[in-house]
Amino acid sequence: MKKIAILGSTGSIGTQTLEVVENQGDIEVTALAAGSNIRLLEEQIRKFRPKIVCVFEEEKAKELKESVRDLTVRVVSGMEGLIEAAVEETSEIVVTAVVGMIGIRPTIAAMEAGKDIALANKETLVTAGHIIMPLAKKMGVRILPVDSEHSAIFQCLNGENKGSVHKILLTASGGPFRGKTREELKNVKVEDALNHPNWAMGRKITIDSSTMVNKGLEVMEAKWLFGVQMDQVQVVIQPKSIIHSMVEFEDGAVMAQMGTPDMKLPIQYALYYPERRYLKGDRLDFWSIGQINFEKPDLVNFPGLKLAYEAGCAGGTLPTVFNAANEKAVAKFLNREITYLTITDMIEGAMNGHTVKENPTVEEILDAEAAAYEYIESRW
Ligand SMILES: NC(=O)C1=CN([C@@H]2O[C@H](COP(=O)(O)OP(=O)(O)OC[C@H]3O[C@@H](n4cnc5c(N)ncnc54)[C@H](OP(=O)(O)O)[C@@H]3O)[C@@H](O)[C@H]2O)C=CC1
Ligand SMILES: CC(=O)[C@@H](O)[C@H](O)COP(=O)(O)O
Ligand SMILES: [Mn+2]
Helix, strand or coil: CEEEEEECCCCHHHHHHHHHHHHHCCEEEEEEEECCCHHHHHHHHHHHCCCEEEECCHHHHHHHHHHCCCCCCEEEEHHHHHHHHHCCCCCCEEEECCCCHHHHHHHHHHHHCCCEEEECCHHHHHHHHHHHHHHHHHHCCCEEECCHHHHHHHHHCCCCCHHHEEEEEEEECCCCCCCCCHHHHCCCCHHHHCCCCCCCCCHHHHHHHHHCHHHHHHHHHHHHHHCCCHHHEEEEECCCCCEEEEEEECCCCEEEEECCCCCHHHHHHHHHCCCCCCCCCCCCCHHHHCCCCCECCCCCCCHHHHHHHHHHHHCCCHHHHHHHHHHHHHHHHHCCCCCCCHHHHHHHHHHHCCCCCCCCCHHHHHHHHHHHHHHHHHHC
16 A cells, blocks of 8 residues: 655645545555644545644644544644654655645655655745755655646656756646736736636635746746756646646657646656556547647736746745745735735735845745745735
């Protein structure tokens, strides 16, 4: 039996990971973690019987502890608890499906404990890639991409010499507002931005897709995962999300990975790599698809992608500021405290006011995060 821990088990990636576990029937779930959703977490505990469970919010953890008194599961809380869940001794793979930079410490702890990482939590790699990638090498652990585009690239690179990659063609749907101008985006409502054309995902990443910030984070994620330069990653809009990404090699050959938009494929591929297993679900029907269209991204009306290239090229603490400002801004937008266009204004403002620190430690990354938050709170 393969043994896995899932950090963020109550979210979109977490629940789909558990669907894969259930469908395959030969994976043991050793640890689960969530922020506060103890109702769903209790259901998951009763079904999958993990040894340890973390609820980040202490009060909720106490509540959960009471309701699972009849079981032997250990319930922990806070960052210490999240790290305990990440390093549970029998796990082989830790699925990082928490949202945001909160994933940095548990991911590092899991790697230091010798676990492979099935990485969905892109914010960790964007902000701490210079720590994560060398640590993976040092510990001999694998970073298995779960993000659909990065899984696609990983699949295209199977059996290939990484040195012969010319460029990565990172596909983007363009989100619900593709083709709109800033003027037309002024009065966008939360509900409009949450209406992704192809994917059902968590709220934060869905807003990121609409602003193209998700694609910006993914360009930086690709840089770290595949050891390429920022300018070797070209974003291509492909509105139907059926080409999940492509790789162009030195000889001009382009390999693409295609499929219906279903995260269970990259999740399952990461858990069983290099094995491919049957996955039930719709298949692409090329006769009915007819056409696949491509567009250039619009960096003027969607400045989030341009800012991400700036952050990724500068490196150091600037990707953290880009990411942290976005996390704060999206939370405020979802809370209806700011307008839609203010999201990227906040990112730009925070980046402009920041002095980059090269090669930051985890503490310095967290300081840069706090500084970005403070900047936003003081200006907006
Ligand atoms: N959804 C998708 O299809 C894709 C997602 N990703 C990436 O995967 C990650 C997860 O995204 P998604 O599943 O959509 O997000 P969701 O918002 O759906 O889920 C987030 C999960 O993280 C948990 N969580 C939040 N804060 C904490 C905390 N402090 N401690 C422990 N757990 C916490 C939540 O718990 P609770 O429910 O209790 O709040 C929930 O289980 C993100 O980094 C995203 O960018 C990448 C590609 C595709
Ligand atoms: C499913 C997944 O990996 C998301 O990151 C998805 O790519 C979002 O779609 P767009 O950002 O391309 O709209
Ligand atoms: Mn993606």
